[in-house]
Amino acid sequence: MNWRAVKAIYMFEMSRAFRTLLQSIVSPVISTSLYFVVFGTAIGSRINAIDGVSYGAFIVPGLIMLTLLTQSIANASFGIYFPKFTGTIYEVLSAPVSYLEVVLSYVGAAATKSIMLGLIILATASLFVPLHIEHPFFMLLFLVLTAVTFSLFGFIIGIWADGFEKLQLIPLLIVTPLTFLGGSFYSIEMLPPFWQTVSLFNPVVYLVSGFRWSFFGTADVGIGISLGMTLAFLALCMAIVAWIFRTGYRLKT
Amino acid sequence: MQPIISVKDLCKTYSSGFEALKSINLEVRKGEIFALLGPNGAGKTTLIGAICGIVNPTSGQVSVAGHDIKTDYRAARSMIGLVPQELTTNAFETVRADVSFSRGLFGKPANPALIEKILKDLSLWDKRDAKIITLSGGMKRRHMIAKALSHEPDILFLDEPTAGVDVELRRDMWNLVRQMRETGVTIILTTHYIEEAEEMADRIGVINKGEIVLVENKAELMRNLGKKQLTLLLQTPLESIPQALSAYQLELADGGSELVFTYDSRGERTGITALLADLGKAGIRFKDLQTSQSSLEDIFVNLVSDRT
Ligand SMILES: Nc1ncnc2c1ncn2[C@@H]1O[C@H](COP(=O)(O)OP(=O)(O)OP(=O)(O)O)[C@@H](O)[C@H]1O
Ligand SMILES: [Mg+2]
Numbered sequence: 359m360n361w362r363a364v365k366a367i368y369m370f371e372m373s374r375a376f377r378t379l380l381q382s383i384v385s386p387v388i389s390t391s392l393y394f395v396v397f398g399t400a401i402g403s404r405i406n407a408i409d410g411v412s413y414g415a416f417i418v419p420g421l422i423m424l425t426l427l428t429q430s431i432a433n434a435s436f437g438i439y440f441p442k443f444t445g446t447i448y449e450v451l452s453a454p455v456s457y458l459e460v461v462l463s464y465v466g467a468a469a470t471k472s473i474m475l476g477l478i479i480l481a482t483a484s485l486f487v488p489l490h491i492e493h494p495f496f497m498l499l500f501l502v503l504t505a506v507t508f509s510l511f512g513f514i515i516g517i518w519a520d521g522f523e524k525l526q527l528i529p530l531l532i533v534t535p536l537t538f539l540g541g542s543f544y545s546i547e548m549l550p551p552f553w554q555t556v557s558l559f560n561p562v563v564y565l566v567s568g569f570r571w572s573f574f575g576t577a578d579v580g581i582g583i584s585l586g587m588t589l590a591f592l593a594l595c596m597a598i599v600a601w602i603f604r605t606g607y608r609l610k611t
Numbered sequence: 612m613q614p615i616i617s618v619k620d621l622c623k624t625y626s627s628g629f630e631a632l633k634s635i636n637l638e639v640r641k642g643e644i645f646a647l648l649g650p651n652g653a654g655k656t657t658l659i660g661a662i663c664g665i666v667n668p669t670s671g672q673v674s675v676a677g678h679d680i681k682t683d684y685r686a687a688r689s690m691i692g693l694v695p696q697e698l699t700t701n702a703f704e705t706v707r708a709d710v711s712f713s714r715g716l717f718g719k720p721a722n723p724a725l726i727e728k729i730l731k732d733l734s735l736w737d738k739r740d741a742k743i744i745t746l747s748g749g750m751k752r753r754h755m756i757a758k759a760l761s762h763e764p765d766i767l768f769l770d771e772p773t774a775g776v777d778v779e780l781r782r783d784m785w786n787l788v789r790q791m792r793e794t795g796v797t798i799i800l801t802t803h804y805i806e807e808a809e810e811m812a813d814r815i816g817v818i819n820k821g822e823i824v825l826v827e828n829k830a831e832l833m834r835n836l837g838k839k840q841l842t843l844l845l846q847t848p849l850e851s852i853p854q855a856l857s858a859y860q861l862e863l864a865d866g867g868s869e870l871v872f873t874y875d876s877r878g879e880r881t882g883i884t885a886l887l888a889d890l891g892k893a894g895i896r897f898k899d900l901q902t903s904q905s906s907l908e909d910i911f912v913n914l915v916s917d918r919t
Contacts, residue, residue: 360685366715370701377703445699449758452663452693453716454685610667611625611660 363455364463371437371467382471383478386425390479393421394486397543408545409576414487419570420542421483426476426501427508427537427562431529434468434512439519442609451610457603461513468509469502476501489573496572496581503588504565510595517608536562546578561591613677614638615766615797616662621671623657623821631657633821634671639766639799644792646812646829647801650915654821655801656696659768663693675766689717692764696771696801698751702744706735709743710757717762729757732787749780756787767791769800773807785811805911809833819915839876839904841883842869843890843897855893859886870897876904 375382398414405413441447450460483489491497519525540562546554557563558579568584571577577584601607616639623632631654639645647655660666662673664684673680675687701709710726730736733753738746746754752772759767769788773781788798788811802808808815809829816826848867859882862871874881890897 360718362718362720363716366712369715370704370712373708374703441701444702445695445697446701448665448693448695448699449713449716451665452688452691454688454718455716456685610665 360455360459363453364459364466367450367460367463368467368470371464372470374437375433375467375471382475386429386475386479387482390421390425390482391486393417394483398486408548409574411574411576412487415489415574416545416570417543418480418483418487418489419573420540420566422476422479422501423504423540423562423566423569424537424542425479426472426504427533427565428529429472429475430468430505430508431512431515431533433471434465434509435516435519435525435529436512437464437468438513438516439525442516443522447609461510461599461603465506465509465513468512469505472505472509473501476505491573492575493572497569500565500569500572500584500588503592504569507588507592507595510592510599514595514598514602517602520608536560541566541578561587564588612640615641615676616799617672617674618658618662619672621658621661621673622669623654623661623666624669631821632661632668635818635821635823637816637823637826639797640814641797642792642795643813644788644798644800644811646808646815647799647818648803648805648808648815648911649801649818650803653818655818656770657821658818659693659770659799659801663691663768664688665693689762690765692759692762692767694752694755694759694767694769694772696774698748698755700743700751700754702742704743705740706730706743706746706754706757707739709754710761713758714761719762725763726761729760733757734783749776752776753780756784760791764796766797766799769798771801771803773802773804781807817911817914824914838873839881839902841872841874841886841900841902843872844869844899846896846898849895853893853895856886856889859889870895 394414397417402413402417407413408416441450480489515525515528519527539557540560541557542562546557546563546567549557564579564584564587567577567579568581568588571581571584602609616637618635618637621632621635622630624630635654635658637658647658649655657666661668662675662680664680675690678684678686678690680687701712704712707726707730710730711721711723714722714726727736730739733756735750735753735757738750743751743754752775756769756772772784772788776784785807788800792798800807800811812829814826814828815832817824842864845868849863849870850867852861852863852870860873862873863869864871872883872886874883
């Protein structure tokens, strides 16, 4: 393994985030606060507790997941798309670096950033609602697994995209609807039976549900199923990345 | 001696169906400066890309110091520094950080002293903390050279290093290339400037339409260059060259109405005076004369247009 290269790319990507530190931290903190003001306080005060959890606390895991998903995808897709777009990718391609090392460093950096964001949001949320985390280990496990999985997914999008529109397309068209319909702001038990069934095809439901379970000990779907689905999606993304690199798809002409 | 780069039957067909390289065979010797000449679109950048891992070859083999670029890519690529033709930079990084990044990417431990030396050699030290986006074009070019040198390559590819570079900087670059060669680095450069190839290269390869049309020592080419031709338009055509003139390098052209004398313009004596005297004695009269000299440029243009 060329660990020095992994470190070099990782640090390069992280320094990009630190250069824009203010915007990387301030904007999610502000938007989370807004969600709490609107959903947690204004609307939430009129909504009954769900499974004994106040609505303000109930949406915390969902909010963190929402940010984790969108940020992982945005960070990772941009991280690999940008050098492709500017042409600086030549250096990585000509370096003695294996594909595994490339993925490890780009995806690692993107995942690190979104995990940091998730924790910042958690800290911000705890200013608004008293939070008690039932299963801290699983909380962290879901945080890391989700960040890694969706950073891989973002990496795939970044490689596939050959224009800025495509870079936006999948997040906008697929990911945002899935997250909003994934039970971030409600329990899927609140839905009519038909839509409950439809929801079970939404992978985000399992992430949010598992994550919420780690906070409150209750969830829409069992923790085993949640974990299983998350790992399955991770495996799928890894398989696609492996295929991309075996064929040089969209990286080499 | 084993060549440091050996290219065998290398083909590249782009996904558009365009055949950019047609079975290239080429060997580059260790420690030489090899100039690759060719018109726009000849395939120079594609060839370099295929050797360096940026372009996926369609077929053929390349080995670098015995390491196959596919199966043993780590060893092969560690030896190579690449300065691409296009100025592509990590615009928002600072010069020094970006050059250090390149070193790390190639798996070498940090070495601030070496980075400092490289930046000083390339007159970039003053700009070490400047963002790359604030550099001029020539500075960016030097910055890219610094990146390629940061990991101490044994082989350096320079794809048109002097395109868009002023005369002074071009001289500096030539000096730098010579210095590198003295430390044992093999250099492959592409250029459109024939005088650059003349000035720098040990050997010259000409590529056209994806095919290597010539690889020759520069000295050899220059010897041809040193040759001049004197053409005499005769009043009456000759059947053959008279016995009396057999000592001269003469040829008949244009159905015997032209007599062509080839001589070395750099020789002590060219033999022109003696030839003209002997022609007079032999009773051969001419109505006009002209001299011509082939330059590397002519050779190049001929080679390239022959194939069209
Ligand atoms: N990605 C690509 N897809 C399709 N064709 C390509 C691609 N890249 C290059 N070509 C074609 O391959 C041929 C060789 O291009 P290349 O860049 O190797 O030429 P070159 O010798 O470096 O030219 P120049 O002196 O202009 O830099 C050109 O005809 C070019 O149009
Ligand atoms: Mg070129």
